[in-house]
Amino acid sequence: MTQPIRAARGTTPTARGWPQEAARRMLMNNLDPEVAERPEDLVVYGGTGKAARDWPSYHALLNTLTDLRDDETMLVQSGRPVAVMRTHEWAPRVLLANSNLVGDWATWPEFRRLEQLGLTMYGQMTAGSWIYIGTQGILQGTYETFAAVAAKRFGGSLAGTLTLTAGCGGMGGAQPLAVTMNSGACLIVDVDRSRLERRVRERYLDEVADSLDDAVQRATAARNERRARSIGVVGNAATLFPELLRRGIPVDVVTDQTSAHDPLSYLPEGVELADARDYAAAKPAEFTDRARASMARHVEAMVGFLDAGAEVFDYGNSIRGEAQLGGYARAFDFPGFVPAYIRPLFCAGKGPFRWAALSGDPADIAATDRAILELFPENEQLARWIRMAGERVAFQGLPARICWLGYGERDRAGVRFNEMVAAGELSAPVVIGRDHLDCGSVASPYRETEAMADGSDAIADWPLLNALVNTASGASWVSLHHGGGVGIGRSIHAGQVCVADGSALAGQKIERVLTNDPAMGVVRHVDAGYDDARQVAERTGLHIPMAKS
Amino acid sequence: MTQPIRAARGTTPTARGWPQEAARRMLMNNLDPEVAERPEDLVVYGGTGKAARDWPSYHALLNTLTDLRDDETMLVQSGRPVAVMRTHEWAPRVLLANSNLVGDWATWPEFRRLEQLGLTMYGQMTAGSWIYIGTQGILQGTYETFAAVAAKRFGGSLAGTLTLTAGCGGMGGAQPLAVTMNSGACLIVDVDRSRLERRVRERYLDEVADSLDDAVQRATAARNERRARSIGVVGNAATLFPELLRRGIPVDVVTDQTSAHDPLSYLPEGVELADARDYAAAKPAEFTDRARASMARHVEAMVGFLDAGAEVFDYGNSIRGEAQLGGYARAFDFPGFVPAYIRPLFCAGKGPFRWAALSGDPADIAATDRAILELFPENEQLARWIRMAGERVAFQGLPARICWLGYGERDRAGVRFNEMVAAGELSAPVVIGRDHLDCGSVASPYRETEAMADGSDAIADWPLLNALVNTASGASWVSLHHGGGVGIGRSIHAGQVCVADGSALAGQKIERVLTNDPAMGVVRHVDAGYDDARQVAERTGLHIPMAKS
Ligand SMILES: NC(=O)c1ccc[n+]([C@@H]2O[C@H](COP(=O)([O-])OP(=O)(O)OC[C@H]3O[C@@H](n4cnc5c(N)ncnc54)[C@H](O)[C@@H]3O)[C@@H](O)[C@H]2O)c1
Numbered sequence A, B: 001m002t003q004p005i006r007a008a009r010g011t012t013p014t015a016r017g018w019p020q021e022a023a024r025r026m027l028m029n030n031l032d033p034e035v036a037e038r039p040e041d042l043v044v045y046g047g048t049g050k051a052a053r054d055w056p057s058y059h060a061l062l063n064t065l066t067d068l069r070d071d072e073t074m075l076v077q078s079g080r081p082v083a084v085m086r087t088h089e090w091a092p093r094v095l096l097a098n099s100n101l102v103g104d105w106a107t108w109p110e111f112r113r114l115e116q117l118g119l120t121m122y123g124q125m126t127a128g129s130w131i132y133i134g135t136q137g138i139l140q141g142t143y144e145t146f147a148a149v150a151a152k153r154f155g156g157s158l159a160g161t162l163t164l165t166a167g168c169g170g171m172g173g174a175q176p177l178a179v180t181m182n183s184g185a186c187l188i189v190d191v192d193r194s195r196l197e198r199r200v201r202e203r204y205l206d207e208v209a210d211s212l213d214d215a216v217q218r219a220t221a222a223r224n225e226r227r228a229r230s231i232g233v234v235g236n237a238a239t240l241f242p243e244l245l246r247r248g249i250p251v252d253v254v255t256d257q258t259s260a261h262d263p264l265s266y267l268p269e270g271v272e273l274a275d276a277r278d279y280a281a282a283k284p285a286e287f288t289d290r291a292r293a294s295m296a297r298h299v300e301a302m303v304g305f306l307d308a309g310a311e312v313f314d315y316g317n318s319i320r321g322e323a324q325l326g327g328y329a330r331a332f333d334f335p336g337f338v339p340a341y342i343r344p345l346f347c348a349g350k351g352p353f354r355w356a357a358l359s360g361d362p363a364d365i366a367a368t369d370r371a372i373l374e375l376f377p378e379n380e381q382l383a384r385w386i387r388m389a390g391e392r393v394a395f396q397g398l399p400a401r402i403c404w405l406g407y408g409e410r411d412r413a414g415v416r417f418n419e420m421v422a423a424g425e426l427s428a429p430v431v432i433g434r435d436h437l438d439c440g441s442v443a444s445p446y447r448e449t450e451a452m453a454d455g456s457d458a459i460a461d462w463p464l465l466n467a468l469v470n471t472a473s474g475a476s477w478v479s480l481h482h483g484g485g486v487g488i489g490r491s492i493h494a495g496q497v498c499v500a501d502g503s504a505l506a507g508q509k510i511e512r513v514l515t516n517d518p519a520m521g522v523v524r525h526v527d528a529g530y531d532d533a534r535q536v537a538e539r540t541g542l543h544i545p546m547a548k549s
């Protein structure tokens, strides 16, 4: 890479069609320095989540997309284009499978061995599937989660509460803003000062304290004065969490988003940040053992806060599993955030709907924001988010928006956007996608499918059916990944992206995909016995052959 | 089940279209008592491989297929229909995901727990994907394999050699006929006399000996007199293999097809056949330990034959892996059959192409046999198989044929069959499918992808891309399975079936699917560095963006 990558803007595609052009722009956008964590290593987010296997693959992807015809499909195997095949105009233009391994070999050492041989890459969820849009993506989910915490424990607002968390990286950096958007105070720990400072610049974090004492003083004051304020502090969570517990400071909510899913990315106590990369590369087994031992202490403190009455949850980074491997027996005493707060949304087919303006013009997003407010006038929480996002969210890369929509809503939004493109209300097409973390697209027993009502947490048929049905419904690109936020061996998940280019065909495809994709979430939860989901299915006439009523 | 299941025959569909009707007939055909091992339990083959989760699911599948429209798709999750969604006419009518589990939970105990909860089923390869056609399916593969053994070691014929094997079940029962078709003598051990007698009735096995002494005498005589003859003997392979090694009888080839992939199906020494089921159900862990200990002795004897100079190979049932778990260190001293004999075929996109006549009329298969001979007049080995199969293979259920065809051949055969339907040369449509054991459809480090040249054995992106591209190319049904012949945790594989109903649309779909599906095999082996595959790709102009030449 000689100069920073920036996706083309504007209304003229260089590829043969907008779906191909959209894939080009979104691949490049994932590696825009405004979006990506380490674009020079092709890393988009999550420590190691990449958009392409290597630079030759990156260039081959772009070139292949440029030439790809409207009845051809490019196949991508872990970030590398491996074939172009003749399909048809309803078929996706790109099919991607990233990081997948056969079960008995689905381990970090085997994955790393294959990665070092140049045979695979870590796709995370939206890194390898070209629909990461920066921190906003997680901000909405984090906002929803803290809103649910507030509703459950604190009468609908976090005002007067203090949330303690750690990990202010690509995803975790959304936490302080999500807490203050819910009117709370937040203390966030990170070993890397530059991560905290970055979030201050981006207005996701209000300030960085000078010392732990200073941080405690400021955070406690904000809590007591019922001020929405976020404070960062530099330190290792495995050291600071136990220390804060020992001091008995008043903490109401505790969670964590350090990169615990990958023990080579979590900094063990006693290791300098500057030495971590070399040390992890040189002695991965030893580093892993030390990281897990630190996570055990980190989680032990979280359980201490739980015992003291705080609301404590795992925020989807597998820290409980790693702490257990590190020898701490009570790691699973607190729940994951999905069963605790998100599952009721999943039962209605709700999930992280998102879109990006290929024009590059923020006015296009402003127009879609207005369209959303018009389409769903009765949804107050949605309106609040859209308005706050318009004010507080700085775009990274191509202008984009996210909001959680459900079954019966997403297709309406998508069809409307396509009409707006056709009518010239938007200056260029938009891409419409979502996170792999969605209602019917993932099997992940430590996160999205933790504690399913029927015990079906580990069944992975669902994300596969999701990918197949999106492929059969007209998505522009479809992805199937292993690993993601919770790590190798722990999840299988699927994604889809549709391109609204204003054509009638795009409209038909969007209607089907954005109906069927969230429908998978309703179906999966009906099958698992959730009554909420059954009611949604009945009300909407979803065709479930063996549904009992 | 009150009366035996038999698929409808004839030229009038009860479903709304032939693809739907074909799925109905093939599902029922998989459970025809002529085809299935235990139709009363919905088990098709491989000990536990099922066609539907349970009887309510079976009926719901049939009913849903009957009503399914030409722009709808039924989703099947481990043998149970979970949804019908609106797609389009190029989309598959059925999408199936069977037995899939997230990596860390991909173990037999977790699978069994979920199976007992009624949440999953074992799909094997073609049981849960409705394209099993009885023992002929494996017969052709076994014939090819023994032909390759003969070519490699014995100058092109097994005349004058003795092959020792075990397991005369649904798949393994093909071995004696495959050996005698290659002019050799065969001694086959099975604990279950009824299995041997069934194969005698079906003319796959010539005779059953009265005792081990009798068997040895007859087998040795056949070898010495260079007679093609197969002899069955009742006994436990873990006892008889070491005994035969001790006696020093002349054995030239050794393999095995007991149901070793599932330690609860392999009979341990000292357990009566009649007690096995109850014992395995009551004490699965103890049974597993004893089965593995027996497999260790069984494999130790196979290595003894290897040391004595015989050609020894694992025939895809994971017996080496289980013997290793049973404590035998040298289990992997002999290779799997794929790297030893099959991989060169895979590099050319060759694999188990098969089709069945929905009319039920054997004359339709005879007509397609003639078409194959006409299409590929230069292929002598293929012609020999087609002629022998016509003479020696008794149809089970709907008349069907299998032969291995490669990239550039399958599409020609498929398009020709569709033309024959259109022209009335066949009395009704045919279904065209294949085994999941194919060149580009499976990741299975103990079998199809064992010892890949680049070390990519465990990478599972390929079967997922295969399923996605077949879905995007117009297959009538597409399946994604975990487990199969080698067991839970050890493989991921995909299948596709096309329906040649004589329509122009079917012709277009068939051309694409039967081009792209075997192309995946060529691409996968080009990517792994096989020169044979690279040459095929170059010769045929396959579009591989990053191919080096
Ligand atoms: N909740 C969700 O929806 C969701 C979604 C995707 C991913 N995740 C998971 O959340 C985690 C964070 O993701 P990310 O993209 O922000 O990762 P990241 O690598 O960008 O950031 C991790 C941060 O943790 C810090 N850190 C590492 N070890 C630490 C320690 N011992 N003490 C304090 N700080 C430490 C790092 O300095 C870094 O800033 C990952 O495990 C990811 O898989 C969660």
Ligand SMILES: NC(=O)c1ccc[n+]([C@@H]2O[C@H](COP(=O)([O-])OP(=O)(O)OC[C@H]3O[C@@H](n4cnc5c(N)ncnc54)[C@H](O)[C@@H]3O)[C@@H](O)[C@H]2O)c1
Pocket: B037, B045, B046, B047, B138, B141, B166, B167, B168, B169, B170, B171, B172, B173, B189, B190, B191, B192, B195, B235, B236, B237, B238, B257, B258, B259, B260, B261, B262, B265, B266, B267, B268, B269, B294, B315, B316, B317, B318, B437, B484, B485, B486
């Ligand atoms: N090579 C291939 O292409 C391929 C393909 C699919 C499956 N397989 C594997 O081959 C194996 C056989 O499949 P199948 O469908 O014939 O299974 P099956 O269950 O129908 O038959 C297994 C036979 O082994 C016998 N057996 C069990 N334990 C024995 C023992 N200790 N000694 C002697 N005989 C014993 C049983 O009586 C039975 O007849 C399975 O493991 C299957 O997964 C191979």
